[in-house]
Amino acid sequence: MEPFLTVRGVVAPMLAANIDTDVIMPKQFLKGIDRQGLGRGVFFDQRFLKSGAPDPTFVLNQPPWQDARFLAVGPNFGCGSSREHAVWGLKQLGIRALIGTTFAGIFFDNCHRNGLLTVELDRDAFAGFAALAEDPALAEIAIDLEQQRIEMPAGRVFEFAITPIEKDALLRGLDAIGSTLEKVDLIDAFEKRHLTANPWLA
Amino acid sequence: MHGPRTLYDKLIDAHTVCPLDDRGHVLLYVDRQVLNEYTSPQAFGGLREAGRGVRRPQTHLAVVDHVNSTSPRRRAVAPQEGGALQVNYFAENCRAFDIEYFDILDPRQGIEHVVAPEQGFVLPGMVVAAGDSHTTTYGALGALGFGIGTSSIEHLLATQTLSYKRLKTLHVIVEGATGFGVTSKDIIMAVIRQIGASGATGYAIEFSGSAIAALSIEARMTICNMAVEAGARGALIAPDHKVYDYLAGRPRAPRGNIWRQAVAAWRQLKTDPGARFDRVVSLDAGTIEPLVTWGTSPDQAATIGGRVPDPAGEPDPQRRRDLVRALRYMGLKPGTPMIDVEITHAFIGSCTNSRIEDLREVAAIVKGKRVCETVRAMIVPGSTAVRAQAQAEGLGQIFVDAGFEWRQSGCSMCLGMNDDVLKPGDRCASSTNRNFEGRQGAGVRTHLMSPAMVAAAALCGHLCDVRALRREARA
Numbered sequence: 001m002e003p004f005l006t007v008r009g010v011v012a013p014m015l016a017a018n019i020d021t022d023v024i025m026p027k028q029f030l031k032g033i034d035r036q037g038l039g040r041g042v043f044f045d046q047r048f049l050k051s052g053a054p055d056p057t058f059v060l061n062q063p064p065w066q067d068a069r070f071l072a073v074g075p076n077f078g079c080g081s082s083r084e085h086a087v088w089g090l091k092q093l094g095i096r097a098l099i100g101t102t103f104a105g106i107f108f109d110n111c112h113r114n115g116l117l118t119v120e121l122d123r124d125a126f127a128g129f130a131a132l133a134e135d136p137a138l139a140e141i142a143i144d145l146e147q148q149r150i151e152m153p154a155g156r157v158f159e160f161a162i163t164p165i166e167k168d169a170l171l172r173g174l175d176a177i178g179s180t181l182e183k184v185d186l187i188d189a190f191e192k193r194h195l196t197a198n199p200w201l202a
Numbered sequence: 203m204h205g206p207r208t209l210y211d212k213l214i215d216a217h218t219v220c221p222l223d224d225r226g227h228v229l230l231y232v233d234r235q236v237l238n239e240y241t242s243p244q245a246f247g248g249l250r251e252a253g254r255g256v257r258r259p260q261t262h263l264a265v266v267d268h269v270n271s272t273s274p275r276r277r278a279v280a281p282q283e284g285g286a287l288q289v290n291y292f293a294e295n296c297r298a299f300d301i302e303y304f305d306i307l308d309p310r311q312g313i314e315h316v317v318a319p320e321q322g323f324v325l326p327g328m329v330v331a332a333g334d335s336h337t338t339t340y341g342a343l344g345a346l347g348f349g350i351g352t353s354s355i356e357h358l359l360a361t362q363t364l365s366y367k368r369l370k371t372l373h374v375i376v377e378g379a380t381g382f383g384v385t386s387k388d389i390i391m392a393v394i395r396q397i398g399a400s401g402a403t404g405y406a407i408e409f410s411g412s413a414i415a416a417l418s419i420e421a422r423m424t425i426c427n428m429a430v431e432a433g434a435r436g437a438l439i440a441p442d443h444k445v446y447d448y449l450a451g452r453p454r455a456p457r458g459n460i461w462r463q464a465v466a467a468w469r470q471l472k473t474d475p476g477a478r479f480d481r482v483v484s485l486d487a488g489t490i491e492p493l494v495t496w497g498t499s500p501d502q503a504a505t506i507g508g509r510v511p512d513p514a515g516e517p518d519p520q521r522r523r524d525l526v527r528a529l530r531y532m533g534l535k536p537g538t539p540m541i542d543v544e545i546t547h548a549f550i551g552s553c554t555n556s557r558i559e560d561l562r563e564v565a566a567i568v569k570g571k572r573v574c575e576t577v578r579a580m581i582v583p584g585s586t587a588v589r590a591q592a593q594a595e596g597l598g599q600i601f602v603d604a605g606f607e608w609r610q611s612g613c614s615m616c617l618g619m620n621d622d623v624l625k626p627g628d629r630c631a632s633s634t635n636r637n638f639e640g641r642q643g644a645g646v647r648t649h650l651m652s653p654a655m656v657a658a659a660a661l662c663g664h665l666c667d668v669r670a671l672r673r674e675a676r677a
């Protein structure tokens with residue numbers, strides 16, 4: 001997994017509430033057995049016209065947002081289906097972080113397993129951030145994960161919270177399975193106790 | 203040793219291998235996993251690439267449900283190229299890693315969340331994960347079920363554990379008797395409407411109260427299934443004698459002495475008196491009416507006697523924009539009575555409402571009647587076993603005589619990953635769980651409601667109050 005240190009780039013506003021993973025990655029892109037080719041699927045029904053040409057009214061097709069590396073998103077972003085394809089696609093499109101107020105639980109986990117940072121601001125801070133993010137002249141920002149800061153043009157700074165365990169995994173780009181397997185003795189011991197006490201679980 | 207604890211906290215404590223920090227992250231032991239063909243391929247691919255194995259193959263169950271055909275004369279192959287590829291790879295992975303696998307023509311096949319309880323694969327007190335958000339369904343059996351992404355599926359296959367963050371707890375209490383024609387689907391839709399589509403984000407819900415206790419296990423599954431539409435990543439109902447009766451004798455349920463030992467342990471699975479929840483919400487079941495959605499989020503619902511709302515009345519500008527967008531997508535004018543909304547399609551199916559009790563209820567409404575000629579109506583049973591049971595009870599014939607397509611089991615039009623897709627502009631009364639933009643096909647308009655209400659709409663050609671039909675039938 002690609003580590004997340006300081007990332008600079010354009011932030012695009014997508015402030016509607018409850019943008020679900022069906023919208024982020026429609027079903028026709030879920031038919032593979034690998035992770036390839038999902039960048040094109042992201043927001044497909046909104047991003048492209050029937051002809052296949054980009055829809056000029058969609059935010060990610062407009063300058064300066066067509067090169068966005070960050071999205072400012074409405075509440076409950078990523079709700080619905082568990083499909084990790086949504087996160088793979090966002091990453092393939094070049095998105096490195098999402099800034100919002102709340103993220104759906106499975107989607108949040110999927111982001112963090114793939115090095116996609118989710119920044120949760122409280123409602124007031126987010127309102128301030130979103131107002132700036134909607135201004136195309138202020139789109140260039142930087143996110144410094146180590147310092148837990150979003151740096152906006154003209155010296156505006158938003159600080160954010162993240163748990164140490166999540167931060168560490170993102171900063172180091174850890175292989176989660178490898179780390180867990182280091183605890184295999186603990187798992188073995190737990191399993192033995194658990195299955196002896198509850199034999200119907202064996 | 204402990205103070206009073208909630209059922210959720212007891213289950214997490216009993217499955218914690220070790221804490222990972224002091225912020226609620228734990229390494230959680232998972233007892234069972236259900237696998238499907240479309241979220242698992244990259245997990246198996248990851249294991250293969252890293253040369254890792256599956257730690258306890260017997261704790262996973264693999265079912266094909268999303269991409270298979272539901273045609274009455276379907277074959278062993280999935281209808282589209284991508285789906286066929288996924289099914290082949292799924293079968294190959296289950297063989298290679300020694301995981302029990304139900305293929306398309308297996309008599310035990312069906313939607314994963316219908317099949318797993320049916321097989322007795324999920325038991326009270328278990329922690330169960332699956333690469334599908336509706337894994338919350340298993341709360342009806344007193345098991346903590348939750349959806350996970352593909353990276354976590356791989357992690358679970360390899361280690362039998364997940365890195366898990368403990369949730370906050372929300373107690374939803376539903377007291378009183380539901381009115382005539384009101385189902386468990388209406389109860390959960392009322393909860394979602396009240397707390398919102400993200401009202402339970404970050405929480406596990408425990409449902410209790412006399413209205414919940416009165417429900418059958420299948421009706422409780424509908425409640426726990428849709429809890430995820432309020433954002434909950436776990437839904438529990440403390441197990442009772444109905445759960446034990448439901449499970450006794452099922453293929454994977456324990457037997458003999460171990461069964462008796464298990465039931466004795468399951469009786470302890472309840473929230474201690476005095477345990478504190480982070481939040482409590484109460485509903486009076488007697489005030490709940492049949493609900494239908496008008497928007498593109500499951501919390502955008504009105505009573506069947508209500509009207510499409512007017513965005514002009516919404517003070518918050520972003521919420522007003524969202525409302526306008528939802529109504530534009532749905533092709534609905536503010537103020538339209540819900541019963542004036544005409545449909546082109548009716549769909550009864552999905553892991554929310556496709557079990558035998560749902561089908562019996564539908565049959566009681568449509569028996570001897572005809573589907574409106576402007577409507578294409580489909581019934582897709584939740585499992586091949588449900589279909590066989592419905593055939594044996596004569597329900598299949600009732601559906602066919604009434605003009606419904608009576609199909610084979612699978613997810614089907616709940617998300618249209620197979621060949622069951624609608625056209626832009628189609629409007630579908632649906633017993634499913636998500637009315638998202640494009641869920642049943644690009645540009646398709648979905649109205650969620652109970653299976654009884656879908657049946658009524660299929661007969662009338664527009665949304666209508668099932669209570670009126672039933673009163674007529676009684677008179």
Ligand code: SF4
Nearest residue numbers: 336552553613616617
């Ligand atoms: S029936 Fe629908 S919601 Fe349920 S598992 Fe299948 S696609 Fe998902």
